[in-house]
Amino acid sequence: MKKLINQQPTKPFRWLLGIIPFFILLILYIGASNARLAENPNDKLLPALGSFVEAMDRLAFEPSKRSGEYVFWQDTVSSLERLGIGVGVSALIALIFGVVNGTIPYVRANLSPLITAISLVPPMAILPVLFIVFGLGELSKIVLIAIGITPFLIRDMQQRVLEIPSEQLIKAQTLGANTWQIIVRVVLPQVMPRLIASVRLSLGAAWLFLIAAEAIASTDGLGYRIFLVRRYLSMDVILPYVLWITLLAFAVDFALRKLSLWLYPWFHDQTPEGA
Amino acid sequence: MSYINIKNVWKEYGDQVVLERINNTVEKGDFITIVGASGCGKTTFLKMLLGTEGPSRGIITVANEPLHAEPDAQRGIVFQRYSVFPHMTVLQNVVLAREFEKSRFLSRLFGSAKKQAVEEALTMIEAVGLTPAINKYPHELSGGMQQRLAIAQALIKKPRILLLDEPFGALDPGIRADMHQLVLDLWRRYKLTIFMITHDLKEAFYLGTRLWVFDKDRIDPQAPGAFGARITYDMPVGSVDEKASAKIRESLQQEDADLDEPAMSGVTP
Ligand SMILES: Nc1ncnc2c1ncn2[C@@H]1O[C@H](COP(=O)(O)OP(=O)(O)OP(=O)(O)O)[C@@H](O)[C@H]1O
Numbered sequence: 001m002k003k004l005i006n007q008q009p010t011k012p013f014r015w016l017l018g019i020i021p022f023f024i025l026l027i028l029y030i031g032a033s034n035a036r037l038a039e040n041p042n043d044k045l046l047p048a049l050g051s052f053v054e055a056m057d058r059l060a061f062e063p064s065k066r067s068g069e070y071v072f073w074q075d076t077v078s079s080l081e082r083l084g085i086g087v088g089v090s091a092l093i094a095l096i097f098g099v100v101n102g103t104i105p106y107v108r109a110n111l112s113p114l115i116t117a118i119s120l121v122p123p124m125a126i127l128p129v130l131f132i133v134f135g136l137g138e139l140s141k142i143v144l145i146a147i148g149i150t151p152f153l154i155r156d157m158q159q160r161v162l163e164i165p166s167e168q169l170i171k172a173q174t175l176g177a178n179t180w181q182i183i184v185r186v187v188l189p190q191v192m193p194r195l196i197a198s199v200r201l202s203l204g205a206a207w208l209f210l211i212a213a214e215a216i217a218s219t220d221g222l223g224y225r226i227f228l229v230r231r232y233l234s235m236d237v238i239l240p241y242v243l244w245i246t247l248l249a250f251a252v253d254f255a256l257r258k259l260s261l262w263l264y265p266w267f268h269d270q271t272p273e274g275a
Numbered sequence: 276m277s278y279i280n281i282k283n284v285w286k287e288y289g290d291q292v293v294l295e296r297i298n299n300t301v302e303k304g305d306f307i308t309i310v311g312a313s314g315c316g317k318t319t320f321l322k323m324l325l326g327t328e329g330p331s332r333g334i335i336t337v338a339n340e341p342l343h344a345e346p347d348a349q350r351g352i353v354f355q356r357y358s359v360f361p362h363m364t365v366l367q368n369v370v371l372a373r374e375f376e377k378s379r380f381l382s383r384l385f386g387s388a389k390k391q392a393v394e395e396a397l398t399m400i401e402a403v404g405l406t407p408a409i410n411k412y413p414h415e416l417s418g419g420m421q422q423r424l425a426i427a428q429a430l431i432k433k434p435r436i437l438l439l440d441e442p443f444g445a446l447d448p449g450i451r452a453d454m455h456q457l458v459l460d461l462w463r464r465y466k467l468t469i470f471m472i473t474h475d476l477k478e479a480f481y482l483g484t485r486l487w488v489f490d491k492d493r494i495d496p497q498a499p500g501a502f503g504a505r506i507t508y509d510m511p512v513g514s515v516d517e518k519a520s521a522k523i524r525e526s527l528q529q530e531d532a533d534l535d536e537p538a539m540s541g542v543t544p
C-alpha cells in the first residue's frame with residue numbers, strides 16, 4: 001500500500017470525487033426546500049426547482065411587457081459589456097504604465113508613489129464622487145471598475161518587469177538594442193502572459209465593483225436585477241442569477257487561461273504553478 | 276597607446292576590497308584567459324569591462340577613450356549563468372541581434388532582409404551544433420545547450436571585445452573541443468579581443484595568448500576583506516615553462532585550501 005500522499009485517483013474517479021460535493025449540496029437544498037414548502041406552500045425563501053425554471057423561462061424567453069426586451073439577455077449583455085470595457089481599459093493602462101515604470105527608473109521615481117497612494121484609496125468610498133463627476137450613466141460604472149483594479153494591475157506589472165533578470169537586459173544591450181527595442185522585444189512579450197494572469201486574479205474584484213455600481217444606480221444589468229427583485233423576496237430570480245454570474249465568471253476565467261496557454265506556451269511550460 | 280588601458284583600478288563593496296591596484300594594458304587581438312580562486316573577483320573585473328560596474332578608483336580606457344559606463348554593441352558577453360531569452364526559440368534568439376541592428380523601430384525584419392538574417396543565424400547555430408533544436412524554447416534545452424545558444428547569440432554580433440565568464444563549464448569534453456575551435460576560429464577571423472574566465476587551467480593555456488592569474492598577494496587573517504586580489508601572473512602563453520605553470524597551480528590550490536573550498540576542477544596536471 002502506497003502512502004496517502006502518493007496515491008492518485010484515476011481520471012474518471014477524480015471527476016466523480018469532484019462532482020459529489022455539488023450533488024450533496026443540491027440534495028440538501030431540495031430536502032430543505034421541500035420541508036419548508038410542506039409547512040407553508042407560499043414560502044419564498046427556498047423555492048422549489050420548478051419555480052426557478054418558471055422564473056427564468058419568463059425572463060429569458062418572453063419579451064418584457066414593459067419594454068419588449070428579453071430581460072435576462074439584456075441584463076447579461078449590459079453587464080458583460082461594462083465588465084469587458086472596464087477590465088480591458090484597466091489592463092491596457094496597466095500594461096503601459098507597468099512596463100514604463102518597470103523599465104525606466106526616472107518614470108518609476110516619478111509615478112510609483114502616486115500609484116501606491118491611489119491603490120490605497122478604497123474605491124467604494126469614492127463611488128459617490130464618481131456619480132457626481134461622471135453622472136449615473138455607463139461611464140461611472142466603468143470608471144469604478146477601472147479605479148478598483150488598475151492600481152493593483154500596474155503595481156503587479158511593474159513588479160513582473162523588475163523580476164526580469166538583469167542579465168537579459170544587459171545581453172540585449174550588448175546585442176545593440178536601445179531602450180525602445182528592449183521594451184518591445186524583451187520586456188513586453190515576457191509580461192504579456194503575466195498580465196493575463198493578474199487580470200484573471202483581479203476579475204473577482206471587477207465583478208464586485210460592477211455589481212455594486214449596478215445595484216446603486218442602473219436601469220439594467222445582472223446586479224441591478226438582483227437588487228431590484230430583492231424587494232419582492234424573489235429568490236426564484238436571485239438564485240439563478242447568482243448561479244449565472246458564477247458561470248460567466250468561470251467562463252471568462254477559463255477563456256483567458258486557454259488564450260494564455262495558446263499564445264504563450266513557453267511561459268506555461270516553465271512555470272507549471274503559474275498556469 | 277595600447278587598445279585597452281587599465282590604470283590603478285580598485286573595486287570595493289563597502290569595507291570589502293575585492294580588487295586592488297590593477298594595472299595592465301591589452302592589445303587588439305589579445306586572447307586573455309583569466310584564472311583565480313572562486314570569489315576572488317574575476318566576474319567583478321569582467322563587469323567593469325562591460326560597464327555595468329564602475330571601478331571605485333582608477334580608470335579603464337578603450338581606444339584612448341574612457342570606457343562607456345553602460346553595455347553596448349562594442350562588447351559582447353556570455354554570462355556564467357544563462358542569459359538567453361526564454362520567450363524566443365533558438366532561431367529567434369540568434370536572429371535577434373540582426374533585428375536590433377537593422378530595424379531600429381519595429382525590431383523585426385521581413386522579406387529578403389529577414390531571409391538573409393535567418394540564413395546567417397542558421398550558419399551560427401550549425402557551428403554550435405544546435406541545428407536539430409532551432410524551433411525549441413530555452414526551457415526545452417539542457418544547460419549545456421542553453422550555454423551554446425548564448426555563445427551563438429553573442430558571436431553573431433562579432434563584438435570587438437568579447438567577454439566570456441566560464442562559458443564552457445557545463446559542456447562535455449567533446450562539445451567543449453568543438454566550441455574551442457569555434458571561438459578560436461572567430462577570434463582569428465574577426466580579430467576579436469577576448470577576455471575569458473575559466474576554472475580549467477589546461478583550457479586557459481590552450482586557448483589564450485596571455486594568461487592572467489587573479490590572487491591576493493597580501494592577506495590579513497584578522498580582516499579577510501582588507502586586501503583585494505591583483506593580477507599576480509601575466510604571462511604570454513606558449514612560451515610557458517613547466518616551472519611557472521606548476522607555481523600557478525600551487526598558488527591556486529593554496530588559495531582554495533585557504534577558502535576551504537573544493538579543489539578546482541581543471542588543475543589536474
Ligand atoms: N554586488 C555585490 N555586492 C557586494 N559584494 C559583491 C557584489 N558582487 C560581488 N561581490 C563580492 O565580490 C567578490 C568577488 O565576486 P566575483 O563574483 O567577482 O567572484 P568570481 O571570482 O567571479 O568567483 P567565481 O569563480 O565563483 O565565479 C565576492 O566575495 C563577492 O562576495
Ligand SMILES: [Mg+2]
Pocket residue numbers: 317318319355440
Ligand atoms: Mg564568477
